[in-house]
Amino acid sequence: MLEIINVKKATLWILKGVKSTDSSYYCRIIMLSPIKKEKLNYDFVDSLRFIAIITIVLEHTYMWPEPKFFKDVYEQSIQLFTMQVFKFGTILFYILAGFLIGDKIRTTTSLQYLKKRFDGTFKPWLFWIGVFLVLIYANLLVVYLKGSWSPMFEKPIWGFGEQIYDIIVKTSFWFILNFLGSIAILLIFRRYLYKIQLGIFFGICSLFYSVNLYYEWIYSTHTTAILGFVFYLWLGVILHKNFQQFNDWIKRRSIYTLLLASIFALVISCYESYYLINAKIQGDPYNTLRVSNIVYSLVSFLFLYRLGNPKWIKKLNPRSSTYGIHLIHFIIIMQILPQIFNPLGIGPEGKTSFELVILQYIRFFIVYFASYFIVYIINKFDKIKWIIGQ
Template sequence: MISGKRNYHEIDTIRFITISIIVWSHSLFPPWHLRKSNDLIEVIINSVVIQLGAISTVIFFIVSGILMHSKLQEYTFKKYFNERIPVVYAPWLFIVGLNVMLIMLHQILSKELVTTSISPILASIYVILNGLVIYGPYWFVLTYLIGMVVLIYFKQYSSNVFFGLLLFSITAFYAVNFHFSWIDTFHTKAVLAYTFFIWLGFQFHRHWEEIILQVEKIKWYVLIALMLVFFSIACYEGFKLSLDGVRDPYASNRFTNIIFSIIFFFFLLKIGPIRIINNLRPRKIVYGIYLVNSIVVLELTVLLKKYIESLYLVSIWTLLGLQIMFFTLTLILTYFIVNYLISSSLKWVIGSK
């Protein structure tokens, strides 16, 4: 069993790396999703760029399970929400509301929204909220909330393999659905697809020392080879699904991405804590980065709108170079904004105590 005094330095490193990848996915220019080409190299680069943004989600849910398991049995719904509302859900609501106001302000300034009537304004708010919470960057917290409610309600089965298999069967249904489209394939609507990964994090927590020992025994070349193989397969699946017209073809809850993400998690565990990353205080800033990065992307996109619109005409290599610069700028600005908020009286807006 894991020691109650464990500091989770390796998890801190993983959290920062994975949130950086999430920022990458949020900052992708529109041409990556809309660009069409018959050139094999361009197709490969395009698939790699989009697939790269899909690998962190599963890991984030696993990490959440690892960190929450020690408190699971003592949680009632009341105790859970009393503890988590101030640091998770209230900041999320505030930032979502701030996003709505900023987007509407930009619509008014650009004359996309020209009305004083209440109905068009309410309709615009609904569309924006739908985009942010259902299809956009803020779906994670709502999905995590539903997962935790399920797991707290059934907490007596938290160690039960059959309960885990039941949750996995739900995840598997959503994964198979990409190839049959029985229901909407958009991953942000698969609200029960990720509960299994929180449960899996619980199991990792229970057997943490054994997992660390087993990961240390895996040869580097084996892990790297597995990563390359499954990342390539995930890229191909995403490309094939996009050709088939599937919505959200590079979704994080595809089987190929799930397998790769778990292998990548073990790879990061094997690397262990990275001091230069942990010196950035991931425990304090990661949730803030998640909440704030989309606002930074929004404002940079508005500022650079006329340049971004011309990106459909540039070469794939130019697009890639500009994407890396845009991502780097987004991550750096977000990091400094979050650090400023943590040291100010506004730290509550990102869940910092």
């Protein structure tokens, strides 16, 4: 028997049997085939984006009457769970954005990257703020013409400034300015991007806002937390740099262990909100930057990543629809939903927690599918696709 073996570096040999005309002779020839390094799969970014935008829309479609808090334990539990369970979406968005920054940071300059983000993020943001303002003024004009007083027309400059402030600070549009500001801060420290000391600094900044909830040293809403979310962008960059190691590590973790950890973190987050409500703090007891919610968001990220990427999500094309849904959904909540529910006399007053949850999901389905449909139609026209960004 003759064996021909030729081993080279970084190669894989495939055995093939070749029998000669002489039945007593058998030659085993080993053919050369190069080893292919496993290609890392980044599809998880689109899958988690899809999940994150659903949590954002769900969170914004609630109708809990502020600052109402049910006294009955059963009612309290439903309210706490409903308000908390979707709170991981914002931090998830920042981690994913940081991951994508890590993917581009080595091939573009800081100015090139910021320009790309301006074209794909800021310009669509300005466009939809304009649409929002037009709809607001149209509604107020109708009310004004019917004889009701409106500061938008009696004091136009003050009224316009007030509306701009409310849109940027009190609606989902806050996210884009904070996001772009966080990117700019991260790029300022680009030279030290992969230093653990930089991560510790940004982590301390985030925890400052967590502690500030209890003491109100500064205005505590997460929508004005300028340095509150940079850490999660940085975390995404580090995740990209060490993605192979992370991928190998997470595959060895049990899905059920991560699920139990997520449930435990959810319970702790609900308890912290309950404590903050009873402490009668001035800020939001469901603030995204609570310590418990930070932990819950990070554990949820691990669980969702380990869960995998459902194939059906790809068919919805989340890469080209997520940002558009984010820009449009709050306009529908504020301008369209009242035209549906107010004439029907449907509001939060006098309803149980369970009824409010059902109402929230009805509102969610209307808002999400209306937003998705609008984005889907816009994506069909190349000349106007820029208004939904990416």
